[in-house]
Amino acid sequence: xxxxxIANWKMQLTVSQAVHVALMLRHSRLPRRSRLVLCPSAxxxxxxxxxxxxxxxALGGQDLSPSLKGPYTGDVSARDLKAYGCQYVIVGHSDxxxxxxxxxxxxxxxxxxxxxxxxxxxxxxxxxADRKAGRAVRVVxxxxxxxxxxxSPAQRRNVLVTYEPVWAISPGGPIAxxxxxxxxxxxxxxxxxxxxxxxxxxSVVQRNAASFLDGVHFRGGLVGQASLRARSLVxxx
Ligand code: PGA
Numbered sequence: 001x002x003x004x005x006i007a008n009w010k011m012q013l014t015v016s017q018a019v020h021v022a023l024m025l026r027h028s029r030l031p032r033r034s035r036l037v038l039c040p041s042a043x044x045x046x047x048x049x050x051x052x053x054x055x056x057x058a059l060g061g062q063d064l065s066p067s068l069k070g071p072y073t074g075d076v077s078a079r080d081l082k083a084y085g086c087q088y089v090i091v092g093h094s095d096x097x098x099x100x101x102x103x104x105x106x107x108x109x110x111x112x113x114x115x116x117x118x119x120x121x122x123x124x125x126x127x128x129a130d131r132k133a134g135r136a137v138r139v140v141x142x143x144x145x146x147x148x149x150x151x152s153p154a155q156r157r158n159v160l161v162t163y164e165p166v167w168a169i170s171p172g173g174p175i176a177x178x179x180x181x182x183x184x185x186x187x188x189x190x191x192x193x194x195x196x197x198x199x200x201x202x203s204v205v206q207r208n209a210a211s212f213l214d215g216v217h218f219r220g221g222l223v224g225q226a227s228l229r230a231r232s233l234v235x236x237x
Pocket of ligand 1: 008031037164168169170201203204222224225226
């Protein structure tokens with residue numbers, strides 16, 4: 001099965017740095033067994049899209065508005081993501097949730113993405129305080145259920161559910177793979193079956209990628225820090 005590596009560049013690169021990394025990746029020999037998705041910041045999507053044109057590297061947004069059009073200053077429309085050739089969009093990242101994004105907004109974004117034929121990379125995951133208090137499973141289940149509310153079973157299959165424990169995002173350390181697998185089974189139970197491919201995120205680097213992406217629980221990784229340089233991303237792939 002093809003592994004999916006989703007590079008979340010957050011707001012870490014300038015437009016010219018993003019173009020530079022995308023160019024390096026475009027001219028690198030990438031293994032066919034992995035599919036790479038680059039998610040640049042909104043201001044860099046146009047430029048990176050031009051670099052990737054005609055290459056097997058896919059493009060994704062980091063967030064989207066729940067609305068397609070309207071008076072929403074600063075928001076990014078699914079229509080524009082599509083126009084730039086994006087196939088994916090990250091939804092509900094903990095960076096956005098920390099700024100106040102609610103479960104209801106995440107749900108609306110998932111539906112808008114699906115309606116626009118963008119694959120939502122739906123991030124769910126507990127904070128350290130949740131884990132310490134023994135409510136990690138409850139938090140993850142609650143986020144998942146709300147994010148997929150009124151999403152049909154057929155549409156759910158197009159959602160890339162991404163387990164990303166917030167405390168494991170760098171500079172935090174990664175969770176033990178066995179713990180991540182345990183949560184993958186919780187997610188499947190909540191979804192009502194194991195057919196859904198899952199993604200893991202949180203301090204994925206070359207050294208630990210194989211232990212998370214075992215091909216049974218997780219089909220891919222959402223990668224932040226290790227995706228900012230072409231060399232470390234190619235090594236990870
Ligand atoms: P990280 O970030 O790989 O640097 O931990 C992942 C993410 O926040 O999506």
